[in-house]
Amino acid sequence: MATTSDQFAAAPVNREPMLPTPYRIQRVKQETDDTFTLELVPADSAEGSSFAPGQFNMLYVYGVGEVPISISSDPSDAPLIQHTTRVVGTVTKAMRLVKRGDMLGIRGPFGTHWPVEGVVGHDVVIVAGGIGLAPLRPALYRLMAQREKYRKIVLLYGTRTPEDILYRHELEHWRGKFDLEIQVTVDRAACTWRGNVGVVTTMIPRAPFDPSNTAAFICGPEVMMRFTAMELQKRGVATERTYLSMERNMKCGVGLCGHCQYGPVFTCKDGPVFSYDQIVALLGRAEV
Amino acid sequence: MTIETLEPIIQATPFFQGLEERYIQLITGCAKNVRFAEGQVVFREGDAADQFYLIRSGLVSVQFMIPHRGLTTILTASEGEILGWSWLFPPYRWHFDARAPQPTHALAFDGKCLRGKCEEDHDLGYEIFKRFMQVVTERLESTRLQLLDLYGNNK
Numbered sequence: 331m332a333t334t335s336d337q338f339a340a341a342p343v344n345r346e347p348m349l350p351t352p353y354r355i356q357r358v359k360q361e362t363d364d365t366f367t368l369e370l371v372p373a374d375s376a377e378g379s380s381f382a383p384g385q386f387n388m389l390y391v392y393g394v395g396e397v398p399i400s401i402s403s404d405p406s407d408a409p410l411i412q413h414t415t416r417v418v419g420t421v422t423k424a425m426r427l428v429k430r431g432d433m434l435g436i437r438g439p440f441g442t443h444w445p446v447e448g449v450v451g452h453d454v455v456i457v458a459g460g461i462g463l464a465p466l467r468p469a470l471y472r473l474m475a476q477r478e479k480y481r482k483i484v485l486l487y488g489t490r491t492p493e494d495i496l497y498r499h500e501l502e503h504w505r506g507k508f509d510l511e512i513q514v515t516v517d518r519a520a521c522t523w524r525g526n527v528g529v530v531t532t533m534i535p536r537a538p539f540d541p542s543n544t545a546a547f548i549c550g551p552e553v554m555m556r557f558t559a560m561e562l563q564k565r566g567v568a569t570e571r572t573y574l575s576m577e578r579n580m581k582c583g584v585g586l587c588g589h590c591q592y593g594p595v596f597t598c599k600d601g602p603v604f605s606y607d608q609i610v611a612l613l614g615r616a617e618v
Numbered sequence: 619m620t621i622e623t624l625e626p627i628i629q630a631t632p633f634f635q636g637l638e639e640r641y642i643q644l645i646t647g648c649a650k651n652v653r654f655a656e657g658q659v660v661f662r663e664g665d666a667a668d669q670f671y672l673i674r675s676g677l678v679s680v681q682f683m684i685p686h687r688g689l690t691t692i693l694t695a696s697e698g699e700i701l702g703w704s705w706l707f708p709p710y711r712w713h714f715d716a717r718a719p720q721p722t723h724a725l726a727f728d729g730k731c732l733r734g735k736c737e738e739d740h741d742l743g744y745e746i747f748k749r750f751m752q753v754v755t756e757r758l759e760s761t762r763l764q765l766l767d768l769y770g771n772n773k
Contacts (some may be wrong), residue, residue, distance in 0.1 A: 460769030490769040521689035524719040551768040
């Protein structure tokens, strides 16, 4: 049951890609100290579009600027969408101040997606680091919506401290199900924390999946993804069934401007989801 | 009534895989079952490190007291993992505290006894050191990644 790159190729953008569509903020949820989720609906109900897990939108705060952010909601909820982001720059600082009823401009969805359909029949191990859980959440929703098509589904999630755990209630809810294995670890914790402490890669050797029949989706800081992919290989997971979501400075979203060039590919158009084999030669190289 | 020994359990552990039968028997002679209740101290910094542990179920937190921050967990060892290598190197004292945050079941190995056997039989010593170096290397790599603070916002 091989997976090929065309199974997760970018879907054609069906609107004018450079024209933002107005979306209304329906809810703002503070996830952690510096991370929040925006829930948005199209201002004109005819304007919304579907998306695939792993794709991103360009979010425009009027008068401030535009940033690429992965979609983090359940694809079946579209045209309602959610974006989870951290306050890191001018635009996300302004975005944190928006309130219910405010408007944002959205272009997208752009890019490739997690090959959820391409890995039917496999164990699926999802490895998330920090805010990297956000682009993986739609894949988890999609996998769980058609649970019978997959074997084991395992989520390994590493973050900085217990206070930085994203979607805490949802993780607890999912953990209560018997058909999804969730393991969480943090880099450091006060002595009151009763869970794992250590980097996410340390959970891979003992995680319950059959490496000979496993597909892996990885998202997080690039160093974490490199070490995760190495650990998965050590366990025996095939590189052609290992997928990573890369982050670069996306601007146009359609592969025209070149801001997100990553070696011979554009992250916005050829990514953000790549198979490991596609980009292995570029990982960890300082000059790309 | 048959009494089950720990030998098959030890033999099936990835950490001891590949060891000759006679070494497994010898190591089994140094092992015993131990249980830790929730919150129980496994060892304390500065105490004599005469044992190491193979976690069979539950979790052990390795902790360090940081002034103004309190007791901080820097590592946990879970099912199938080895805890403790201070028994192998002078001054044979624990460098951290360890506590079980949940009910935990482990095998405790008499390090002092095993150290003596490693001195007597260097082939055994090499096998044991090879395995412990693997644990040390993995912990070092993990610690380096932790030090990078990858999930921070680079502020």
